[in-house]
């Protein structure tokens with residue numbers, strides 16, 4: 262027997278243990294060894310079999326790294342059918358997170374016992390897949406059709422208690438799981454219990470409402486545009502109500518393979534691994550000793566400072582907010598309370614939790630109160646001189662070893678570090694607004710930032726439920742730097758004849774959470790305007806003319822009720838404004854730009870390809886460690902559709918040469934200065950290479 266699967270006899274009971282760290286996935290080796298183990302255990306004179314896992318969790322699913330490669334026997338559905346067809350009761354003992362194919366193996370077993378804090382779920386839909394090892398056929402028989410369908414569509418794990426209540430498991434183990442499972446198996450054997458096969462349970466159709474599946478399809482379609490998996494899950498569960506288990510399983514297998522080969526699932530699986538890869542820093546060992554972070558100071562209690570404070574309070578870390586005066590401080594703490602109350606009103610927190618979190622947030626106007634904090638995050642106005650002054654004070658009062666971070670969205674971290682005596686303790690922690698909501702955190706590495714500081718902050722990011730991506734110092738780091746061309750082309754398309762709603766509509770159909778012009782209105786057109794005015798010798802670019810005129814008319818966006826669109830005062834609904842379209846046409850006339858029509862495809866290319874081109878430069882310059890990091894920045898920081906994998910993965914899907922050729926076409930027909938192809942893109946095009954190798 263291989264070490265990843267062991268077979269041990271305890272009295273009447275066979276124990277089959279999977280030991281495939283870190284999360285016991287059903288790799289090919291595990292599947293093959295399990296098939297042998299069950300053949301041996303089934304043939305012995307034992308009276309029951311306990312299936313369990315060593316390590317931190319029961320099987321967390323199929324091995325996603327095997328997807329997209331030629332399937333290797335035994336396939337998981339065949340293995341699970343073998344388990345279910347054992348001649349004696351099989352008891353699955355669950356701990357940690359029994360997910361996907363792991364949970365399917367428990368359901369193919371005959372009985373199930375779990376520890377109280379076990380979590381059970383089907384995350385397949387989050388990968389653009391469906392439970393492809395009998396889950397869509399067995400679970401409706403076990404939980405009921407409607408409960409099962411919602412459970413699989415949600416992709417979220419449930420607790421052991423909820424699983425017990427819904428019939429997904431039979432017992433919750435008190436004390437040691439293995440001992441409890443052995444006792445349960447012995448009890449079943451002594452009571453003459455027989456294999457109880459979920460696949461043979463009848464489907465309860467009476468509880469299925471009239472046209473339940475059509476209603477579910479319509480409800481799901483609204484929320485999951487662009488991703489086929491939810492509809493296929495509904496098809497499979499409906500098949501379970503119409504076909505026998507064998508036919509239903511064949512239908513499920515066909516749909517699973519269809520999804521596994523879909524570009525959407527390929528994109529989502531890329532994001533799964535890219536997110537985990539992003540937390541790794543080339544050249545820094547994963548076991549680098551970390552500095553403790555049990556208390557945090559935040560300089561500036563504005564919208565960002567307040568939002569940042571909430572992340573730490575939510576993670577149980579005490580936060581001291583510092584402001585210039587008590588009035589600003591009270592306002593800032595008031596922002597936190599208001600945000601919590603808004604979440605509580607939506608049922609996300611209880612009033613007690615709100616008080617607990619608020620109890621972790623204190624305020625001060627004195628730097629002396631930050632003497633002992635482990636980490637300080639500066640979140641003051643984006644003025645370098647003000648930041649330098651803050652860091653000089655922090656350098657003077659903070660204890661040795663305290664980490665000093667700036668939330669700046671583009672300033673030079675090395676210049677900030679240089680005003681302190683401890684450049685090794687300084688880095689950037691760039692949160693995205695609203696800081697208590699957006700998951701992305703750009704961690705900016707200064708020339709002198711110490712390895713343990715970086716390792717500490719990357720780990721801390723996970724604790725405050727952020728997805729951290731490492732960036733080197735450079736204007737706009739990764740995300741904001743790439744945004745320039747994205748907005749420039751969206752604005753140029755207006756002058757060339759497209760309307761704001763057409764540009765935004767095309768981008769939303771592509772999958773962006775919000776179109777670029779609507780984003781401009783949301784953020785405030787005055788932000789870009791002020792930044793442009795502040796630049797000493799800003800070259801005039803026609804792309805900004807319309808936005809400049811809108812700002813000068815007082816149309817700053819949502820906050821003034823009008824920007825590119827008009828906003829209904831009551832509903833804040835976005836409305837097309839003929840006045841803006843007339844203004845655009847007038848400016849285009851002044852610029853002698855002949856209007857023309859655009860296809861959605863051309864709008865997408867014009868707006869997305871600058872992201873890819875600048876992303877190539879960010880890679881060439883070593884600002885980002887890897888292309889997949891850039892993908893994560895755009896998915897978690899800018900609403901790029903995860904099922905397209907991020908801008909660099911999308912470029913690989915389109916093909917580097919196709920992207921390069923189109924950029925050359927835009928260079929030759931539009932504005933050459935704006936469309937110079939990045940050398941890395943040119944190279945990949947020539948070598949038929951990929952950003953994400």
Ligand code: T1G
Nearest residue numbers: 284286321322323324325326360361362384392393394537
């Ligand atoms: N396949 C391959 N590798 C996996 C994996 C998986 N399913 N799950 C985790 N890993 C790797 C991960 O990349 C990382 O690697 C390490 O394990 C630790 O993971 C047929 C089709 C279980 C909650 O979607 O949700 O079953 O970076 O950092 O934060 O119907 O991993 O160390 O090299 O995330 O403690 C369905 C996905 C698959 C579960 C643990 N299952 N995994 O979280 O650790 S499809 C999933 C998770 C399927 C069947 C269908 C989490 C976790 P490295 P980690 P964690």
